[in-house]
Amino acid sequence: MKKLKLAFIGCGSRVKIYSQLAAASQEKFELVAAADLRPERVEFIKNLSTLENFKSYESGDQLLSDLPEADIIVIGTQDQSHFEPCVKALNAGYHVMVEKPLSTDLSEIRQIEALANKLKKRVMVCHVLRYTPFYKEVKRMIASGLLGEIVNVRAVEGINPWHFSHSYVRGHWADTSKSSPMIVAKCCHDLDILRWLIGKSCKKVSSYGELSYFTESKKHEHLPERCNHDCPEAKSCFYNAAKYTSKDFRKTWLSQIYDSYDIADDQEVLEWLESSDWGRCVYKCDNNAVDHQVVNLDFGDCTASFTVTAFEHGRHLELFGTKAVLKGGDFYRRHLGADIIVEDHHGNVTEKVFFELSDEAYHHMGGDEGLVEALYEQMVDWPLSQSLESLSEVVEGHALAFAAEESRLEQMN
Numbered sequence: 553m554k555k556l557k558l559a560f561i562g563c564g565s566r567v568k569i570y571s572q573l574a575a576a577s578q579e580k581f582e583l584v585a586a587a588d589l590r591p592e593r594v595e596f597i598k599n600l601s602t603l604e605n606f607k608s609y610e611s612g613d614q615l616l617s618d619l620p621e622a623d624i625i626v627i628g629t630q631d632q633s634h635f636e637p638c639v640k641a642l643n644a645g646y647h648v649m650v651e652k653p654l655s656t657d658l659s660e661i662r663q664i665e666a667l668a669n670k671l672k673k674r675v676m677v678c679h680v681l682r683y684t685p686f687y688k689e690v691k692r693m694i695a696s697g698l699l700g701e702i703v704n705v706r707a708v709e710g711i712n713p714w715h716f717s718h719s720y721v722r723g724h725w726a727d728t729s730k731s732s733p734m735i736v737a738k739c740c741h742d743l744d745i746l747r748w749l750i751g752k753s754c755k756k757v758s759s760y761g762e763l764s765y766f767t768e769s770k771k772h773e774h775l776p777e778r779c780n781h782d783c784p785e786a787k788s789c790f791y792n793a794a795k796y797t798s799k800d801f802r803k804t805w806l807s808q809i810y811d812s813y814d815i816a817d818d819q820e821v822l823e824w825l826e827s828s829d830w831g832r833c834v835y836k837c838d839n840n841a842v843d844h845q846v847v848n849l850d851f852g853d854c855t856a857s858f859t860v861t862a863f864e865h866g867r868h869l870e871l872f873g874t875k876a877v878l879k880g881g882d883f884y885r886r887h888l889g890a891d892i893i894v895e896d897h898h899g900n901v902t903e904k905v906f907f908e909l910s911d912e913a914y915h916h917m918g919g920d921e922g923l924v925e926a927l928y929e930q931m932v933d934w935p936l937s938q939s940l941e942s943l944s945e946v947v948e949g950h951a952l953a954f955a956a957e958e959s960r961l962e963q964m965n
């Protein structure tokens with residue numbers, strides 16, 4: 553079995569997951585090199601690798617000057633630092649797997665697409681949802697004709713209030729000028745999925761949305777800047793940063809931002825929160841990412857509406873077809889014991905599907921594992937395994953997100 557050699561640039565929380573999954577498939581992958589500004593993150597990947605001549609670098613630039621022997625460069629730097637390493641890696645002859653969004657600028661995304669086409673290299677975007685059992689099964693059901701023609705789609709992404717505060721109020725994607733608009737940063741996944749499921753190009757987009765809740769107002773005037781500055785509402789506040797020290801929050805949330813999340817004692821974490829962005833009051837941050845947005849999409853003979861909100865948990869999907877209706881997603885899984893339910897127009901339930909997934913794998917609905925499997929399948933005998941078609945679809949999905957943001961801003965004026 554041919555092994556694919558992986559080199560990583562930007563070894564933060566996403567790449568940590570992908571590198572662990574790749575290291576667990578030693579028959580398929582070799583971890584040959586890693587670059588990060590933080591040496592301990594490179595060390596983490598080095599420890600996963602079985603190679604004695606593993607190469608460590610202090611930056612993506614350094615790695616891309618040295619050009620280690622690898623098949624694929626995995627890029628997991630922050631949103632605004634995808635374009636440059638991606639272009640350099642393609643020009644150096646590597647295939648690339650890059651985190652979403654491909655870039656924060658649509659014209660750069662189109663440049664990457666053109667370059668990949670010209671050089672006949674594969675660029676895979678980490679659209680993990682495409683690789684989840686849930687969306688793969690929905691796609692299969694649509695293709696089987698079970699639902700007939702899809703006439704309407706309704707999709708919701710509930711980011712989850714704590715997740716929203718962690719990422720879009722206190723965290724990396726709070727200030728859109730330093731990252732990308734929320735609809736691009738978070739929902740290029742969802743718009744990609746809609747385009748993929750419907751299987752047609754979108755003709756028109758309109759959108760509304762704003763930042764309504766996570767802002768300073770009169771009712772927050774009495775609150776301190778930081779949760780641990782004797783906040784009078786610390787006990788009852790859902791967003792109290794001290795929660796980062798709890799067992800569950802350490803694993804799910806602290807691990808994304810604090811490398812010694814599993815060994816540091818509570819005092820150490822609380823001291824770190826004292827100067828960290830994640831210790832700030834959620835009503836007193838420098839955030840401008842919207843906390844709710846709706847997007848209407850016209851796909852020709854099919855219309856779709858998409859809602860993203862901080863105040864819901866998980867993704868749900870409803871497809872209205874000429875033969876049947878499909879409903880599914882997190883809410884159905886949690887409360888109705890089925891990931892997908894299909895009802896025909898006589899009112900009969902014709903399909904009920906539940907996926908056995910561990911809690912661990914259920915993060916990203918099993919998509920992280922699926923993505924790493926697909927990375928092998930799609931790259932191992934490239935270009936036979938996959939046409940460039942899917943990159944152009946991914947670019948369309950990104951373009952929808954940028955169009956939605958443009959429309960939202962127009963409606964605000």
Ligand SMILES: NC(=O)c1ccc[n+]([C@@H]2O[C@H](COP(=O)([O-])OP(=O)(O)OC[C@H]3O[C@@H](n4cnc5c(N)ncnc54)[C@H](O)[C@@H]3O)[C@@H](O)[C@H]2O)c1
Nearest residue numbers: 562563564565566587588589611612628629630631651678
């Ligand atoms: N696919 C998904 O579902 C998903 C989920 C969350 C985040 N993301 C995306 O993944 C990307 C990374 O997110 P994250 O949460 O892992 O971020 P992170 O901040 O944890 O990791 C980024 C890493 O890049 C490193 N870095 C910065 N500049 C560098 C340089 N010049 N050379 C080498 N390394 C450098 C940083 O030190 C850091 O370790 C973002 O673009 C984000 O939008 C995708």
